[in-house]
Amino acid sequence: MDFKDRVAVITGGSSGIGKAIAVDLAKEGATVILIARNKDKLKVTLEEIKKYSPNSIAASCDVTDTKKVANLVKVVNENFNAIDILINSAGFGLNGSFIENNIQGIRDQIEVNFFGTVNFCKEVSEVMVKQHSGYIVNISSVAGRVGFPNLSGYCASKFAVYGFSEVLYHELKPHNIKVSIVLPIATETNFFNNPSWDSFPHEERHKNILKPEEVSKAVLIGMKKENFEIVVPSKYKLKLIGKAILLPWALKYIQKLPK
Numbered sequence: 001m002d003f004k005d006r007v008a009v010i011t012g013g014s015s016g017i018g019k020a021i022a023v024d025l026a027k028e029g030a031t032v033i034l035i036a037r038n039k040d041k042l043k044v045t046l047e048e049i050k051k052y053s054p055n056s057i058a059a060s061c062d063v064t065d066t067k068k069v070a071n072l073v074k075v076v077n078e079n080f081n082a083i084d085i086l087i088n089s090a091g092f093g094l095n096g097s098f099i100e101n102n103i104q105g106i107r108d109q110i111e112v113n114f115f116g117t118v119n120f121c122k123e124v125s126e127v128m129v130k131q132h133s134g135y136i137v138n139i140s141s142v143a144g145r146v147g148f149p150n151l152s153g154y155c156a157s158k159f160a161v162y163g164f165s166e167v168l169y170h171e172l173k174p175h176n177i178k179v180s181i182v183l184p185i186a187t188e189t190n191f192f193n194n195p196s197w198d199s200f201p202h203e204e205r206h207k208n209i210l211k212p213e214e215v216s217k218a219v220l221i222g223m224k225k226e227n228f229e230i231v232v233p234s235k236y237k238l239k240l241i242g243k244a245i246l247l248p249w250a251l252k253y254i255q256k257l258p259k
């Protein structure tokens, strides 16, 4: 896909992976619509984006607010006459044991990570079906294919995003709408600023932590090739295949990870 003059809606576009993708798409000539809740963070990111893409805008919206999402997508489509790309990056993760935590944290992660993605896919796919073109990219995680201890809610939300995206891949294909799913390993963003991660052994577990720019680069390459699954770094693809074949071994390996 050529990104020049495309209109790209990016949830979670104010920070981390979403921001890196927004910057790269803007550099390639796309007009970017940044979505997140915090207006100050959006303003700072938009200033950076406007250096490359002066018509880009930012809008404050909680991805869980279905009415606001519907209205926002309508307004964007009316003003820009198209939505060519949707990147669903808004999300968060809570670290903590299932036994010791209440269910609300799981509900909240499913609501933002899964239903936030569903909300935007629903509204934007309607626009894309009418256009008979478009590209939807959903950010899952390796935790959307592997169950890591202390991430029950997060893994559940990201496994759900994976399954949902695989179905959309098939259903939207006849409408000339492409769908990709992105599975990054740990990435250096504000994701880990949540206090639930304070006791996590970052030094031992995050030796190979990615920069958000590495994820973005892989996403743009994957989109150009129209790959359904974009694993970052790509060498982890083999590990995921290995996990599927060697589940008993994989379970033992994951048990031994520092917690």
Ligand SMILES: NC(=O)c1ccc[n+]([C@@H]2O[C@H](COP(=O)([O-])OP(=O)(O)OC[C@H]3O[C@@H](n4cnc5c(N)ncnc54)[C@H](OP(=O)(O)O)[C@@H]3O)[C@@H](O)[C@H]2O)c1
Pocket (backbone or CB within 6 Å): 011, 012, 013, 014, 015, 016, 017, 018, 035, 036, 037, 038, 039, 041, 061, 062, 063, 064, 088, 089, 090, 091, 092, 093, 112, 113, 116, 139, 140, 141, 142, 183, 184, 185, 186, 187, 188, 189, 190, 191, 192
């Ligand atoms: N960092 C990692 O290790 C890693 C690895 C694999 C996958 N991921 C996934 O990558 C995606 C981006 O995360 P990140 O690492 O870039 O973290 P981040 O730097 O914290 O960015 C998260 C973005 O999502 C927005 N957001 C959160 N909740 C929202 C809501 N309810 N409505 C609208 N926007 C919301 C945040 O802005 P506001 O708070 O202002 O709303 C922010 O722009 C997430 O889906 C995450 O699960 C991250």
